[in-house]
Amino acid sequence: MRVAAIVLGVFAVLICGGLSSPTRSQTSNTSHPEKAKVAATTPLILESEEGERRVLRGWPGHPEPGETFILKVDPKNGGSKRLVLFTANIGTGGAIDAHRHPHADEILYFTSGKARVHVGNLVRDVHAGSTVFIPAGTWISASNIGPDPIGAVAIFSAPGFEDFMRDTSVREGEKNVPLSKKENDELMKAHMDAVIYEEP
Numbered sequence: 001m002r003v004a005a006i007v008l009g010v011f012a013v014l015i016c017g018g019l020s021s022p023t024r025s026q027t028s029n030t031s032h033p034e035k036a037k038v039a040a041t042t043p044l045i046l047e048s049e050e051g052e053r054r055v056l057r058g059w060p061g062h063p064e065p066g067e068t069f070i071l072k073v074d075p076k077n078g079g080s081k082r083l084v085l086f087t088a089n090i091g092t093g094g095a096i097d098a099h100r101h102p103h104a105d106e107i108l109y110f111t112s113g114k115a116r117v118h119v120g121n122l123v124r125d126v127h128a129g130s131t132v133f134i135p136a137g138t139w140i141s142a143s144n145i146g147p148d149p150i151g152a153v154a155i156f157s158a159p160g161f162e163d164f165m166r167d168t169s170v171r172e173g174e175k176n177v178p179l180s181k182k183e184n185d186e187l188m189k190a191h192m193d194a195v196i197y198e199e200p
Contacts, residue, residue, distance in 0.1 A: 041079040046072055048087070054169040058178030065176045067094065069169070074162045084156040086165070089149045090115075090142075098141035098198035104158040106134040111153060114146030139198065160194030167191070 049070070056066025069088035073080050084104075090096065090113070098118070108117075110130045117126055118141045119134055125145065126132070134140045136157075144150045156162075167187050170176050179187070188197065 041081075044073065044078045051087075052077055053172040054166065055172055055176055056165075056169045057176055059168070059184050060179070060181045063178045066169075067091065068172060069165065071162055071165070075159050076162075080159075082158065084159050084162045085153065086162065087111075087151070087153050089151055090144050091149050092144055092147060094150075095143040096141055098139055099195050100137055100139050101134070101156070101161060101195055102137055102193060104156045104160060104194070105136050106140070106157070107155045108132040108134065108140070108142075109153045109155075111151035113144060113148050113150030115142045115150050116145045117142045141198075160191075164191040164194050 051070040051072040053068065053070050055068050058064050058066065067088050067090060069086050071077055071084075071086045073083055073085040075081060108131070110126055110128055110132075112128045114125065114127050115130075117124055117130075117132055118139070119132055120138045128151075132140070132142075142150075164187065167190075168179065
């Protein structure tokens with residue numbers, strides 16, 4: 001499956017210094033008027049099925065719709081300038097295709113199921129509760145090797161990949177038309193700064 005971190009149901013608490021962006025009340029709009037335009041972040045509390053629900057479009061060689069994923073936190077959901085979090089389920093026999101994120105670290109947390117994970121030179125079978133850290137630029141792939149769907153949470157240290165995910169999906173309930181080879185190639189090229197997939 002294409003969802004890179006998924007790809008795709010994850011979790012974790014990431015503590016970084018200076019994650020909050022200045023709000024209008026925290027910025028002077030007299031000496032630096034451009035700072036007054038910075039959007040304030042919005043706190044969110046989301047249940048497991050809440051968020052921006054999307055379904056991957058089919059792609060060349062895989063014409064049926066892909067997995068459903070939920071964008072939870074990103075620049076458009078909560079206004080985060082530094083973090084992205086989404087959840088996904090990978091069906092029986094499904095996979096996260098080999099890819100890497102050039103400019104963002106990723107944490108992939110499995111909430112259910114059993115997966116075989118390849119990250120860098122490491123290969124390991126993991127279960128619910130497992131965490132995978134993927135430094136920027138490191139190849140990652142995973143396959144569902146169990147009888148049940150894999151629930152995964154993906155967290156990224158920088159925005160970018162969520163734009164690719166939006167561009168290759170539709171909102172749940174919308175008509176889902178597979179990507180043509182031309183569309184797929186154009187999107188891969190347009191988002192190379194956020195994700196690079198291994199050639200088949």
